[in-house]
Every structure is written in C-alpha cells, then in structure tokens.
Amino acid sequence: MLVLGAPPPSQASQEPVLVARVLPDVAGFDKELDYSVPAQMAGELRPGSVVRVPLRGRKVRGWVLAFPVEAPPGLGLRPLAKVSGWGPEPALIDLASWAAWWWAGRRRSLLVTASAQVAVRALPAPALGHNPAGGRALAPATADGAGRTVTGPGERSGRRTGADLFAQAWRAGGAGAQVLRLPPAASAMELVLAAAERGPVLVLVPTTARAESGAALLRARGVGVALLPQEWAQARAGARVVIGSRGAAWGPCPGMVSVVVLDAHDEAYVQGQSPAWGAAAVAAERALRSGAPCLWVTPCPTLELLAAASHTHLPSRDEERAGWAALQVVDRRREDPRSGLFSRQLVALLRGGGRVACVLNRKGRAQLVGCGACGELATCERCGSAVAMTGGTDATGELLECRHCGEVRPVVCARCGSTALRALRLGVAGVRGQLEALAGRPVGEVSAGSGPLPDAPVVVGTETILYREAELQSAGGAAAIAFLDFDQELLAPRYRAGEEALALLARASRLVGGRAGRVLVQTRTPSHPVLKAALLADPGRLAEAEGPVRRQLRLPPFSALALLSGPGAAEMAESLGAGVERSQLGEDRFVVRAPDHASLAAALAAARRPSGRVRVEVGPLRF
Numbered sequence: 326m327l328v329l330g331a332p333p334p335s336q337a338s339q340e341p342v343l344v345a346r347v348l349p350d351v352a353g354f355d356k357e358l359d360y361s362v363p364a365q366m367a368g369e370l371r372p373g374s375v376v377r378v379p380l381r382g383r384k385v386r387g388w389v390l391a392f393p394v395e396a397p398p399g400l401g402l403r404p405l406a407k408v409s410g411w412g413p414e415p416a417l418i419d420l421a422s423w424a425a426w427w428w429a430g431r432r433r434s435l436l437v438t439a440s441a442q443v444a445v446r447a448l449p450a451p452a453l454g455h456n457p458a459g460g461r462a463l464a465p466a467t468a469d470g471a472g473r474t475v476t477g478p479g480e481r482s483g484r485r486t487g488a489d490l491f492a493q494a495w496r497a498g499g500a501g502a503q504v505l506r507l508p509p510a511a512s513a514m515e516l517v518l519a520a521a522e523r524g525p526v527l528v529l530v531p532t533t534a535r536a537e538s539g540a541a542l543l544r545a546r547g548v549g550v551a552l553l554p555q556e557w558a559q560a561r562a563g564a565r566v567v568i569g570s571r572g573a574a575w576g577p578c579p580g581m582v583s584v585v586v587l588d589a590h591d592e593a594y595v596q597g598q599s600p601a602w603g604a605a606a607v608a609a610e611r612a613l614r615s616g617a618p619c620l621w622v623t624p625c626p627t628l629e630l631l632a633a634a635s636h637t638h639l640p641s642r643d644e645e646r647a648g649w650a651a652l653q654v655v656d657r658r659r660e661d662p663r664s665g666l667f668s669r670q671l672v673a674l675l676r677g678g679g680r681v682a683c684v685l686n687r688k689g690r691a692q693l694v695g696c697g698a699c700g701e702l703a704t705c706e707r708c709g710s711a712v713a714m715t716g717g718t719d720a721t722g723e724l725l726e727c728r729h730c731g732e733v734r735p736v737v738c739a740r741c742g743s744t745a746l747r748a749l750r751l752g753v754a755g756v757r758g759q760l761e762a763l764a765g766r767p768v769g770e771v772s773a774g775s776g777p778l779p780d781a782p783v784v785v786g787t788e789t790i791l792y793r794e795a796e797l798q799s800a801g802g803a804a805a806i807a808f809l810d811f812d813q814e815l816l817a818p819r820y821r822a823g824e825e826a827l828a829l830l831a832r833a834s835r836l837v838g839g840r841a842g843r844v845l846v847q848t849r850t851p852s853h854p855v856l857k858a859a860l861l862a863d864p865g866r867l868a869e870a871e872g873p874v875r876r877q878l879r880l881p882p883f884s885a886l887a888l889l890s891g892p893g894a895a896e897m898a899e900s901l902g903a904g905v906e907r908s909q910l911g912e913d914r915f916v917v918r919a920p921d922h923a924s925l926a927a928a929l930a931a932a933r934r935p936s937g938r939v940r941v942e943v944g945p946l947r948f
Contacts, residue, residue, distance in 0.1 A: 343367050344396045345405065347378055348432060350386040355431045357390060361402040375412040375440060379403050388412055388436050410446045411561055413439035414577050420611055427922070429887070429929040429941040430600020439575035441557040451563030454549030487516030491620065493638040495523070500616045502609035504589075504634040506864065508648020509624040509831040510839030511640075513587050514542060516622065521548055521565050524582035528568040529604055531591040534795055536569050543568070571596065574604035574611070584612045589621035589630055590828055592946055601942045609633065624648065624831040625864040627824045628871060632882035649862035650834035650844045656851040666751060666809045666847070667763055674845055675764035675783060679804030682797070682836070683760065683785040684829075686813055687752040688772065698743035706739055707732045713752070756809065757785055791832045805843040806833040815853050819947055820880045823855050827867055830859045879918065881944065885925040888942040889915040893935030900933040916948070
C-alpha cells in the first residue's frame with residue numbers, strides 16, 4: 326500500500342479524515358493508494374465503487390478496495406476527484422486478488438471485466454419475475470438400501486432431465502463444483518429453471534449468441550433476466566437469472582444461491598490474454614466463497630473438471646444414448662489412396678438428401694503443395710517451411726504463402742520452374758469444388774470471416790460451422806455432420822487432443838438433434854478411445870483411457886503447468902524456487918511444472934520480476 330502525500334494541514338485545522346483505499350486503472354500498475362474522501366462523497370462511497378483519482382498529473386479511473394480505512398499518521402492525502410458510480414460487488418474485489426495470484430497476473434484486468442462498460446450512477450428495480458416452477462415442488466430423492474442418494478447410471482425409472490440432474494446436485498449439498506453430465510442434445514433450459522426456482526442464479530454459456538438466445542427463452546417463460554455485459558446495471562440491482570459468456574463469471578449477482586456453467590469443457594471459457602484465467606474455475610471459487618453450489622454442466626467432462634469436482638452426477642443410460650447422434654465410423658485404412666478425402670460412404674451421404682455439413686479444419690485451397698513435374702515439395706525460400714496455396718491478388722488469383730514467416734510468391738516450383746503444382750493436402754476452398762461434383766448438389770463454403778450461412782444443401786467449413794448453431798437451425802437444421810479428416814483432431818500434438826475431439830462430436834450431436842441425426846467420421850484410427858466413447862454414448866470411457874496416460878506423463882490434472890514466453894522468460898524461470906521443474910521448449914520459451922496448482926501459483930508469485938517482458942500462461946490449452 327502506498328499513499329500520495331500532500332503537505333500536512335495545520336494543527337488548528339486538523340479534523341478526522343475519511344480515507345478510501347483505491348486501485349487505479351492504469352496498465353502495469355498494481356499498487357493500492359490512499360485518498361481522502363470529501364464529506365459530500367462519503368454517503369455514496371462503498372467498497373467496489375468506481376471513482377476518479379488524481380495520479381501523476383492526470384485523473385484516472387479506479388476501484389475502491391476498502392472504505393473507510395485508517396488514515397496514515399502525519400501525512401496529508403489528496404482527495405478523490407469524483408465518485409463515478411456503482412462497481413463490482415465487494416466479494417469480487419477479494420476474488421480478483423485470488424485470481425491474480427492463481428493465474429500469475431494483475432488485478433486491474435480482472436476488475437475491468439467485473440465492471441460496467443459505462444458508468445452506472447443509479448440502479449433500476451430488481452428483475453426477479455415470478456417463480457419459474459410455478460410452485461411446483463422438486464421430485465423427491467431416491468435412496469439405496471443404505472440410505473445414500475443414488476446419482477449413478479443404475480437408475481432407469483423414467484426419463485431423466487436437466488431438472489432431475491439439478492435436483493441430484495442440490496441434494497448432494499455443499500459449496501463448490503459439481504459435474505452434471507447432461508447429454509449433448511438435451512436442453513439445459515429445465516436445469517436453469519430449476520436452479521432459478523431456488524433463488525438468483527448466475528449462468529455462464531460459451532458464446533454471446535447463446536447467451537442472447539438463452540435470455541430470450543427465459544424471458545418468454547416469465548423469468549427476470551439480466552444479460553451481461555449490456556444489462557450490468559440490472560444484474561447489479563438484482564435478477565432471478567444473470568446470464569452471459571466468459572466475462573459473466575465476474576458479473577454481479579446479488580443474493581446468488583447457485584452458479585451454472587453450461588458446456589463447462591468449452592475452451593471459449595479461457596481468457597486468451599494474460600492473465601489467462603478460466604471462467605469455470607473462477608465460477609467454482611466464487612461459489613465456494615459464497616457457500617453456493619457451482620454446477621459444471623457438460624456432455625463430455627474433462628479430466629480436470631472431474632478431478633476438481635466434489636460430485637459427478639450422471640443421467641440414465643437411456644437418456645444419455647438418446648442425446649448422442651448415431652455415429653458412422655468410416656475405416657479408411659484399406660481404401661485406395663487415390664480416393665483422397667472422399668469415401669464411398671461420404672458420397673452416399675452427400676447424395677442421400679437432407680442438409681449435410683462437412684467439417685475440415687484446414688483453411689485455404691491447399692495446405693500442402695507438390696510439383697507435378699519434379700515431385701519436389703513446395704517450401705518457403707526464406708525459412709524452409711511448407712507453403713500453402715491460397716487465394717491472391719495476382720493474375721492467376723492464387724499465390725503460395727508461408728504460414729510461418731508470411732513470405733508470398735507465385736505458384737511456381739522453386740526447383741524446376743514448373744507451374745504444374747498439385748494440391749497434396751486440400752483445404753476448405755479446395756474441397757468445395759470436388760464435393761459439389763461428387764454430391765451433384767450446390768455446396769457452400771463457411772469460414773470464420775464469412776457472411777451469412779450459404780443457402781445450400783451441403784456446406785463445408787472449419788469447425789466454426791459447428792458454432793453457427795442458430796443460423797443452421799433457422800435454415801432448417803442439418804440432417805448429418807461429416808468430419809472429412811478426423812485423424813487431424815485425434816492425433817493433434819496436444820495433450821488435450823482427445824478431449825477436444827470428443828467435444829467436437831458432442832457439438833455435432835447437438836446440431837443434428839441427438840439420436841435422430843447422423844454423424845459420419847472418416848479415420849484411419851477407428852479403435853481410438855474417443856470414437857468408442859462416442860459410439861457407446863459413454864464419455865467416461867475416454868476419461869478411463871486418458872487418466873493412466875496423463876498420470877504416467879505427469880500432465881494435468883496430475884500436475885500443474887505454466888508456459889513462460891518472451892525476452893524475460895529465461896530470467897523468470899531461473900528465479901523460481903526448488904519446488905518446480907523447468908524445461909526449455911525453444912528460444913525464450915519455458916514450461917514450468919509443479920505438483921499442484923497452489924504450489925505453482927506460490928512459486929510464480931515468489932519469482933523475481935524479470936527485466937524483460939514475459940507472458941505467463943498458467944494451465945495452457947495448447948501444449
């Protein structure tokens with residue numbers, strides 16, 4: 326804590342001084358400063374208030390961390406310039422300190438996320454709405470012979486719903502995280518309504534579009550909703566349901582009795598910028614501190630979620646099977662290589678009628694190019710990396726571009742000068758024309774930057790197509806999803822590749838409506854645990870297969886990892902204590918490993934601040 330001094334007042338004019346402790350909103354600044362509070366401002370000041378304070382010749386925004394505090398003896402203080410309005414709840418101030426330690430970052434960026442986008446001077450009336458259940462009582466608990474609550478797949482009496490799973494979790498009791506394994510095609514609406522019946526609930530969803538559609542559905546049911554971030558003031562005043570995407574983990578929710586994180590496995594919950602905090606973990610810690618349950622709702626829980634949860638609640642086997650699409654695995658190990666990406670089963674699916682969405686996680690026309698004359702692989706003349714064929718602005722409309730260094734050149738072989746280059750690994754743009762010829766129907770292309778979804782019976786794109794659920798549904802939905810090269814997902818050089826691949830299959834199952842739809846996977850590894858788990862609609866099989874491997878390799882959740890990168894990475898890695906391991910991955914890149922997350926956070930907090938810049942990514946997704 327620092328104080329900004331001014332000349333002390335004369336002895337005759339000394340009176341009791343009200344003092345507020347403030348964290349200024351200045352990048353790279355994480356020191357608390359004390360300011361005096363003018364009498365006319367004292368009535369509207371509280372911990373969490375957003376204020377403006379003088380600092381280094383200018384007035385900056387800040388957050389009141391504590392008020393009132395004891396004035397430092399013998400030193401005058403500069404006064405607050407202005408009380409701008411309402412800020413985060415006091416509990417979130419403490420939570421930001423924890424998160425800054427846990428993810429080795431600063432509080433400022435977390436408090437920015439927890440604050441309104443514009444100043445809020447006054448709050449509206451609470452939006453609680455009527456009782457979502459209309460007075461309906463929750464179903465009574467069932468128990469085994471020993472009187473224990475039954476939460477496993479052995480129960481087969483009746484159809485299980487999201488409300489049933491919520492009732493299980495509520496009966497289990499306790500604050501903190503619980504996993505609810507809700508099948509992909511099952512609606513989470515009844516679960517959220519059951520939670521809202523108990524009192525104010527904070528709901529997190531992976532995308533903004535899903536938050537908006539969820540808020541609209543809840544309002545149609547007569548529930549008082551605050552949608553974050555645009556309705557921050559309403560959330561701060563009080564609402565039956567506060568809903569939003571990743572940043573909503575820091576949103577206000579007075580009187581919160583539960584937290585629901587839908588699709589808790591989704592990588593969208595992890596902040597890309599430093600500190601790389603995860604919304605699911607923030608929500609769980611927040612619930613724990615409030616004495617409320619945090620429900621991680623997911624069709625395919627990760628090992629990290631399972632390890633951190635106090636309970637795991639499963640649906641009946643019949644309910645889970647109905648929520649996963651029928652999976653057709655096309656074994657391509659003995660197929661003619663000349664058929665490329667297109668098996669007979671895929672062609673039959675494309676010609677069979679109904680809308681088909683094809684997924685290929687390779688952009689552009691071709692990601693690997695070879696010369697048809699001399700057979701040489703097309704590589705970059707500057708760095709030696711493989712080049713890709715993309716659309717360009719030259720006379721041919723095509724260029725060769727290096728994905729590593731950005732070098733661009735015409736479509737010419739660097740060895741023999743031939744222009745007869747062949748696409749060896751097609752991208753989305755290259756596949757579209759061939760799919761159209763095989764299907765005998767129009768094929769539209771979808772990419773992250775494309776406009777409206779093409780009005781075509783067959784569409785092809787990267788996995789971004791699976792995130793355009795609302796557009797697909799408004800256009801009549803999809804009868805089938807086809808993954809053209811699923812080995813690219815299964816065999817990706819990341820320790821979470823299997824979990825990410827299963828998450829894609831779960832999202833595809835949701836798009837086609839569960840067992841009513843169809844998902845086709847082309848692969849040369851048909852016995853992979855991911856495919857077995859999806860075939861049997863039993864995500865637990867992947868966890869059983871992955872757990873021993875992760876433990877042997879000391880990967881999360883059996884250890885904690887952090888990536889250090891930048892000019893100061895080596896200096897910071899060297900200053901870490903003896904309780905962590907350090908390994909160099911490349912120039913200015915280090916991986917740090919500790920037995921658990923708390924040990925890792927303590928080691929990073931104790932490390933010396935390096936002279937050069939360093940990015941710290943705790944719990945990296947892409948490792």
